[in-house]
Amino acid sequence: xxxxxxxxxxxxxxxxxxxxxxxxxxxxxxxxxAELSACYAKGLSDRAQCGKISQPLSETKTxxxxxxxxxxxxxxxxxxxxxxIIAFAGGPGQSATEIAxxxxxxxxxxxxxxxxxxxxxxxxxxxxxxQCDMDDLEQQFALNDTxxxxxxxxxxxxxxxxxxxxxxxxxxxxxAAKDFDAVRVALGYSKLHLYGGSYGTxxxxxxxxxxxxxxxxxxLDGLAPNNQSLMAIGGAIEGSLNALFAQCEADKKCAxxxxxxxxxxxSLLNQVEQTPIEVSVLHPRTSKPLAMTMTKMKLxxxxxxxxxxxxxxxxxxxxxxxxxxGNLAPLVGMMAPSEDGLGLAMGMHQAIVCGEDWPRLTxxxxxxxxxxxxxxxxxxxxxxTCPIWNVSPVPSSYYEPVASxxxxxxxxxxxxxxTPAKWAEVAMEKLSNATHLVAPTATHIxxxxxxxxxxxxxxxxxxxxxxFDTSCLEEDTRKQFFMNINGPATANxx
Amino acid sequence: xxxxxxxxxxxxxxxxxxxxxxVMAGLYYCIGAPxxxxxxxxxxxxxxxxxxxxxxxxxxxxNAPNLVQFLASKEIEHGEGEEVKAITLEVSxxxxxxxxxxxxxxxxxxxxxxxxxxxxxxxxxxxNLMLYNSEVASLRLVAxxxxxTIARAIDVQTHDQATPTSKGGFVLGIAxxxxxxxxxxxAMGMAIDSSAGERERNSLQLLLSxxxxxxxxxxxxxxxIAGFSIIALVLTTIVSKFAYNMVPWEMMGFTxxxxxxxxxxxxxxxxxxxxxxxxxxxxxxxxAKSFKEAQSYVAMALFIPVMMSMATTYDIAxxxxxxxxxxxxxxxxxxxxxxxxxxxxxxxxxxxxxLGLFAIFTYLSSRMLKxxxxxxxx
Numbered sequence: 001x002x003x004x005x006x007x008x009x010x011x012x013x014x015x016x017x018x019x020x021x022x023x024x025x026x027x028x029x030x031x032x033x034a035e036l037s038a039c040y041a042k043g044l045s046d047r048a049q050c051g052k053i054s055q056p057l058s059e060t061k062t063x064x065x066x067x068x069x070x071x072x073x074x075x076x077x078x079x080x081x082x083x084x085i086i087a088f089a090g091g092p093g094q095s096a097t098e099i100a101x102x103x104x105x106x107x108x109x110x111x112x113x114x115x116x117x118x119x120x121x122x123x124x125x126x127x128x129x130x131q132c133d134m135d136d137l138e139q140q141f142a143l144n145d146t147x148x149x150x151x152x153x154x155x156x157x158x159x160x161x162x163x164x165x166x167x168x169x170x171x172x173x174x175x176a177a178k179d180f181d182a183v184r185v186a187l188g189y190s191k192l193h194l195y196g197g198s199y200g201t202x203x204x205x206x207x208x209x210x211x212x213x214x215x216x217x218x219x220l221d222g223l224a225p226n227n228q229s230l231m232a233i234g235g236a237i238e239g240s241l242n243a244l245f246a247q248c249e250a251d252k253k254c255a256x257x258x259x260x261x262x263x264x265x266x267s268l269l270n271q272v273e274q275t276p277i278e279v280s281v282l283h284p285r286t287s288k289p290l291a292m293t294m295t296k297m298k299l300x301x302x303x304x305x306x307x308x309x310x311x312x313x314x315x316x317x318x319x320x321x322x323x324x325x326g327n328l329a330p331l332v333g334m335m336a337p338s339e340d341g342l343g344l345a346m347g348m349h350q351a352i353v354c355g356e357d358w359p360r361l362t363x364x365x366x367x368x369x370x371x372x373x374x375x376x377x378x379x380x381x382x383x384x385t386c387p388i389w390n391v392s393p394v395p396s397s398y399y400e401p402v403a404s405x406x407x408x409x410x411x412x413x414x415x416x417x418x419t420p421a422k423w424a425e426v427a428m429e430k431l432s433n434a435t436h437l438v439a440p441t442a443t444h445i446x447x448x449x450x451x452x453x454x455x456x457x458x459x460x461x462x463x464x465x466x467x468f469d470t471s472c473l474e475e476d477t478r479k480q481f482f483m484n485i486n487g488p489a490t491a492n493x494x
Numbered sequence: 495x496x497x498x499x500x501x502x503x504x505x506x507x508x509x510x511x512x513x514x515x516x517v518m519a520g521l522y523y524c525i526g527a528p529x530x531x532x533x534x535x536x537x538x539x540x541x542x543x544x545x546x547x548x549x550x551x552x553x554x555x556x557n558a559p560n561l562v563q564f565l566a567s568k569e570i571e572h573g574e575g576e577e578v579k580a581i582t583l584e585v586s587x588x589x590x591x592x593x594x595x596x597x598x599x600x601x602x603x604x605x606x607x608x609x610x611x612x613x614x615x616x617x618x619x620x621x622n623l624m625l626y627n628s629e630v631a632s633l634r635l636v637a638x639x640x641x642x643t644i645a646r647a648i649d650v651q652t653h654d655q656a657t658p659t660s661k662g663g664f665v666l667g668i669a670x671x672x673x674x675x676x677x678x679x680x681a682m683g684m685a686i687d688s689s690a691g692e693r694e695r696n697s698l699q700l701l702l703s704x705x706x707x708x709x710x711x712x713x714x715x716x717x718x719i720a721g722f723s724i725i726a727l728v729l730t731t732i733v734s735k736f737a738y739n740m741v742p743w744e745m746m747g748f749t750x751x752x753x754x755x756x757x758x759x760x761x762x763x764x765x766x767x768x769x770x771x772x773x774x775x776x777x778x779x780x781x782a783k784s785f786k787e788a789q790s791y792v793a794m795a796l797f798i799p800v801m802m803s804m805a806t807t808y809d810i811a812x813x814x815x816x817x818x819x820x821x822x823x824x825x826x827x828x829x830x831x832x833x834x835x836x837x838x839x840x841x842x843x844x845x846x847x848x849l850g851l852f853a854i855f856t857y858l859s860s861r862m863l864k865x866x867x868x869x870x871x872x
Contacts, residue, residue: 042651043651046654047653047654074657076743076747076749077744078749281639284644285640285641285643285644312633318637328639329639330636330637331639332639333636333637333638336641475567480559480560480563482637485638486593486594486596487630487633490590
């Protein structure tokens with residue numbers, strides 16, 4: 001009777017297997033206490049889950065609630081069901097759920113194994129959107145902002161303040177960080193990997209400060225940290241534009257077609273500063289003739305916005321050259337996308353800028369940041385409008401550099417017209433476990449432009465850059481300039 | 495009576511455990527099949543997917559530097575040596591001329607589209623050329639002061655109802671097929687041995703000489719075989735659970751998760767099939783005159799349930815098929831993996847039919863054992 005005994009023994013062994021399985025059970029997907037329903041993001045065919053939680057408006061106004069909406073894009077193969085990636089939108093004022101398709105693309109590799117959480121930060125998207133009324137393209141084109149001066153900004157701010165009828169002090173970065181952790185708790189994740197782009201890095205840093213135990217790792221792309229004033233952006237714009245001029249000068253074809261581009265730009269600016277160009281242009285979509293007053297502000301803004309993407313940068317020499325010759329069409333084409341204010345919630349944007357960046361400005365800061373045109377315009381504008389918005393300044397402790405030993409990867413683009421690489425150094429001051437990588441030819445948001453998306457996925461897995469070959473970040477991602485209206489092609493081959 | 499059957503059951507289990515080779519053959523399938531399948535899938539996906547850095551041959555690249563640079567940013571580059579795919583992109587001689595004048599500039603893709611391994615790479619190249627097309631077109635419009643959105647007359651937003659677990663389609667069919675097959679094949683040797691084999695060893699007569707009904711004998715045999723089948727099923731699913739985790743499903747944009755919930759459901763759904771399978775195997779083995787004949791008959795008879803399962807796997811099952819035994823149960827398993835609702839009426843009906851077949855085969859076997867012709871294999 002030896003054999004059956006053995007057989008029984010092996011049966012016992014088999015019976016043990018489901019027990020092993022049982023111990024695996026608690027590792028199964030995070031259990032959500034929030035009610036979720038299927039939903040879809042614009043431009044993303046995959047089914048996501050959406051939900052909302054109710055949060056107190058502030059610590060003192062606990063009886064007033066605000067609904068915080070969020071979306072979960074499921075992992076393809078959830079190897080880490082207790083972890084998720086949370087992506088913070090930029091702006092300030094962008095809605096994370098509205099640009100879900102962008103995040104999905106940037107975090108494509110990271111999503112293979114982890115869910116992505118997108119939360120509409122309070123004041124943006126579906127979470128009590130704080131939006132001002134915008135002028136349409138016709139009004140924007142016709143407006144002569146130099147004639148109206150500061151009264152124009154003040155009037156605009158007053159109108160919006162009345163419309164919103166809210167205390168913007170409840171919408172600062174400090175106030176918003178708690179919402180993100182409440183979403184994490186509601187969804188049942190134990191740890192989050194952060195991805196922040198642009199202003200998103202500031203909220204990510206604040207989240208790291210307030211909830212260090214909820215963070216597994218962080219990727220901060222295009223740093224706009226709490227201890228760096230956004231008003232210094234003028235220098236970044238100038239640097240990025242100068243790099244473009246230098247690139248054209250170094251390229252024989254471009255230098256031949258657009259000689260003295262920088263001087264041309266300067267004289268164009270001077271020209272419109274003295275007398276704005278008044279012409280009739282065609283509406284970019286309806287072809288209806290519109291009156292256009294090209295002021296310095298509009299000209300500078302159009303070129304500034306073009307600096308964010310390599311595709312549009314390719315048009316800048318052509319646009320400057322054509323404008324000098326009186327043809328504003330390329331500039332009109334460049335201005336079309338900003339009709340809707342780039343999808344930013346302007347009220348929320350003011351809450352951040354007036355609550356965090358403006359109160360801290362000293363006279364010396366103002367003098368320094370006003371050295372360039374954009375900085376000067378911004379400070380003048382904020383000095384006029386922030387007293388109207390009347391946002392309570394954030395506590396001064398907010399400006400202290402975030403101290404943390406969370407594994408952090410910082411990414412900067414060498415041609416970034418918004419958040420230059422040196423801002424990342426400012427952010428890193430007290431980050432003891434941080435790596436800063438610069439992609440020399442990337443513009444704003446590195447993850448969308450090179451191999452950074454793979455690097456990010458690897459960083460979330462290993463919490464270190466490790467042996468990842470970062471040389472791909474060095475690849476030249478710039479595009480060739482348009483040599484004529486049809487593209488970069490020229491008659492003479494090189 | 496239960497005690498009697500349980501004694502007989504123990505005898506069958508003891509008998510079966512002595513035939514180590516039959517047991518090993520069964521276990522071999524349970525462990526080997528899922529692992530082999532996963533290895534095949536992994537190799538297949540790696541071959542089908544386009545490599546991260548795609549190397550092709552680009553002729554006349556100097557005519558289209560901007561296009562070449564664009565493709566390079568999408569990791570499609572001109573390469574030399576072995577890793578270069580048999581795809582050639584040829585830039586026409588008048589490319590620059592046409593580009594400058596705003597005419598369409600021609601590029602040629604030269605490749606064999608029947609080559610399975612190239613297909614995704616060719617698609618990727620075509621897709622990226624389309625992207626370049628729209629990028630240049632957009633910038634041309636912007637340069638003319640026109641908003642490029644007007645070139646996109648309709649904005650198509652697809653709402654895909656699938657989830658990463660439900661996109662597996664074909665793979666889920668194969669996965670459940672292996673589970674269904676385990677119910678029929680794992681205990682095949684054991685079933686033949688306990689019926690035709692027992693008869694050939696002349697121990698069947700001895701058994702029948704005891705004062706017990708043939709029904710008891712058959713039920714005990716079926717019970718022991720079905721029990722072994724269920725063990726095989728559990729083993730197959732558990733091995734699958736771990737093996738499937740190793741397959742890079744995410745390369746194809748989906749995943750297959752064999753969870754505890756699925757394993758438990760598979761056991762419940764599989765139980766009637768295991769009973770039916772065992773009774774069928776016994777019935778056919780007794781029908782045959784010898785051990786050898788039984789082996790051939792069983793192989794032929796098992797073709798039917800396997801075909802039912804295949805129809806579901808390749809998704810060629812008609813509406814009627816969805817109600818048939820095996821097919822309906824396998825379909826239910828697929829829906830459970832996908833995380834969808836279980837087709838309850840189909841599952842209940844087919845399970846009832848399966849149990850009915852079990853009753854019929856068992857009854858027929860017990861009847862047969864009363865015939866001397868069968869008992870002595872005449």
